[in-house]
Amino acid sequence: MDLNSIFESSSSERRWINQISKMLEKEVRIDINDVPVSIFRVPTTLSSFKPEAYTPQLIGLGPYHRFRPELYEMERYKIAAASRVQNQFQSLEFKQLVDKLNEIEYKVRASYHKYLDIDGETLAWIMAIDGLFLLDFLNSYVNKKDSLSSLSTTAFLVDGSGKKLANDAILGDIVMLENQMPIFLLSEILTIQSSSPDLGKNLLPPMLMGFCKAVSPLKLKEDLPLSQVFDHAHLLDLLYHLTVPKLEEHHETDNGEKGGASLGGKTSTDSGLPWKFITSLPGISNFTSKAKENIKRDRENLSGQEMKGPLVEEIMIPSVSYLFDAGVQFYPTAGDITTIKFDQKTKTFYLPVITLNVNSEVIMRNLVAYEASIASESLVLARYTELLNGIIDTDEDAKLLREKKIIINSLKSDAEVAELFNGMSKSVRLTNVSFIDEAIDGVNKYFYNTKKVRTYNRMKKYVYSSWKILTLIAVVMLIVLMSLESFCSVYDCTRFYGTSS
Structure with a gap:
């Protein structure tokens, strides 16, 4: 790997060295099997065709898109939402929450596929603000009696249509793969903020399940126990496993196909039929x-x-x-x-x-x-x-x-x-x-x-094959007639045929 692609400055290089040194120390060593990578960058082969479907347009969550200038406009609304939820708990100061999250820095880093060129304290601040904002948004997908707050993330928009547009835009950003945040982090935030250790276990699953039911285009599994929500890495992972059933038998190949050629499909390029x-x-x-x-x-x-x-x-x-x-x-x-x-x-x-x-x-x-x-x-x-x-x-x-x-x-x-x-x-x-x-x-x-289709295929097989021969004959005859016309324009053809003009 080219180090120049990782280190943009000497400070980046120093951060990398510090992170590696700490990770090699026994007290911060983590088992990769306990926290598998789950938040990936979308491959270029997918994102290049329609990048706006994979890149946040309004809200950046987590470290991948956090520092994009075009997303800064919404920062104050994220901070307002995070502050509102923080005040709802009335337990810790915001800086105390950041310090607590800093203790699980390497568990958070392990969830992301790309190297994160930011220091631990910065990452903790990102996770605190974005985590509280996401909890505030998901809060609207549970019963009001179980909710954190009566306010909504889009409360800053007075106009009703503006709220709908903002809500749709935020929702689209939240389901993007590169914009995911670990579920264990959201649970940790709720646990830290509350004197009751069961708050995260009781409140978070209904939020996540309510969101998935509201946004999924397809029917979801309905028999998933709420306790199993924590078995999933993030919101998109949960939505995927609720949408796609686990199959007993699999059969997968890269290029195999079944069935005949499609009459109306775009794979057909035969347009020479009469x-x-x-x-x-x-x-x-x-x-x-x-x-x-x-x-x-x-x-x-x-x-x-x-x-x-x-x-x-x-x-x-x-x-x-x-x-x-x-x-x-x-x-x-x-x-x-x-x-x-x-x-x-x-x-x-x-x-x-x-x-x-x-x-x-x-x-x-x-x-x-x-x-x-x-x-x-x-x-x-x-x-x-x-x-x-x-x-x-x-x-x-x-x-x-x-x-x-x-x-x-x-x-x-x-x-x-x-x-x-x-x-x-x-x-x-x-x-x-x-x-x-x-x-x-x-x-x-x-x-x-x-x-109908058998008749069409027979016509295609016999008529079309004959048509190519007829076309060839017609072309040959045309060339002969054109040659004869050219010849007769130079020589008097009547004397050859014994006819009068």
């Missing part, structure tokens, strides 16, 4: 006209945009519109992601309900980023987003799912839903999850065995 001839055939016009429009639109999009991250091939499955035209019915389930399935007998595709609002994309993206960071054995959430990306190509696809109550859309339009999912998979590698892939395989088998 569309005028095909679209005149009964029963085919609806399929082929949509395919032509999709291919044209996708090529324009790919050529017109600057790709900053790797483009991952879309999952091979027909879009909602094609499936619906082929007789597939869509039905919402009341369960979590594991309820995804396709019933061959009833031709029904079961999908869990997903609620979308202004923060849903940020939440989904950061959950997927966290899933990739912890090297999960089966990237269930990534595969789920790949499925939605595969079946939602246009606003018509999003509209059909909305009408079937599978998507609850609070965004401006169905087009925004399509844009959301079509953009999410551009930086996420494909993975295989058994129950999702079984549903994809079942849908593909049904779709490609329908009469």
Whole structure:
């Protein structure tokens, strides 16, 4: 590692030496297994395509984004909220809280993947202010009788719409991977502030669970005991494990795919079919006209945009519109992601309900980023987003799912839903999850065995292959006729044929 990338000044170098010296001393040595790294930097392959979905826009929590100048404007509101909560306890002075948190400095440092080039006292001040601010914000997600204060973090905004905008912006920042704070730190703050050691154990779990239920786009596990909240590293980790079930069987590969080629998917690049001839055939016009429009639109999009991250091939499955035209019915389930399935007998595709609002994309993206960071054995959430990306190509696809109550859309339009999912998979590698892939395989088998699609494939196989030969013959004949015309313009062709002018 290049030391110049770590040390920007001699003071940075001295801080590093001091930290390493203290960590090597017996009294501050910690077991890495007791405090595993859980707060990662988002890989460039993910963040480069849409950095604003991973970088705090209003509030910086913890050391990663604490000193960004554009976030300084909100510092006074954070301090006001922290001071308000501190005064609520009326136990310790703020400096006393900082000194107490300084004692667990290295336990806090161990949670962060990146080296923190700040001294221990500065880190303790950051954790005290940001921790109290976060507790104040989460406080609004519990019953008023159990809350810390009747005031809200956005109380400084008088206008109602301003409060809503500020609340949405803060909420989006709080769920970002790089903006996480350890749960044990929040519990420690509550314990230090109270004479009762059980305050953190009793008050924090309802806060965190209430927040997760309020913001999650998908249905959460409901049987998690509140005591198990402390088994999770931070808020995003808790939300992920409440959203993604623990599977008994895993099947994951990097590049494997099931099913046939998608008729309407963006992986198809075959646009040489004689569309005028095909679209005149009964029963085919609806399929082929949509395919032509999709291919044209996708090529324009790919050529017109600057790709900053790797483009991952879309999952091979027909879009909602094609499936619906082929007789597939869509039905919402009341369960979590594991309820995804396709019933061959009833031709029904079961999908869990997903609620979308202004923060849903940020939440989904950061959950997927966290899933990739912890090297999960089966990237269930990534595969789920790949499925939605595969079946939602246009606003018509999003509209059909909305009408079937599978998507609850609070965004401006169905087009925004399509844009959301079509953009999410551009930086996420494909993975295989058994129950999702079984549903994809079942849908593909049904779709490609329908009469319309088999007719289309036969026409594509025989007519298109013949069309290339006919095209070649036509080109040759055209060249011959043009050559003959040129020859006759120079020589008198009538004498060769014995005809009069």
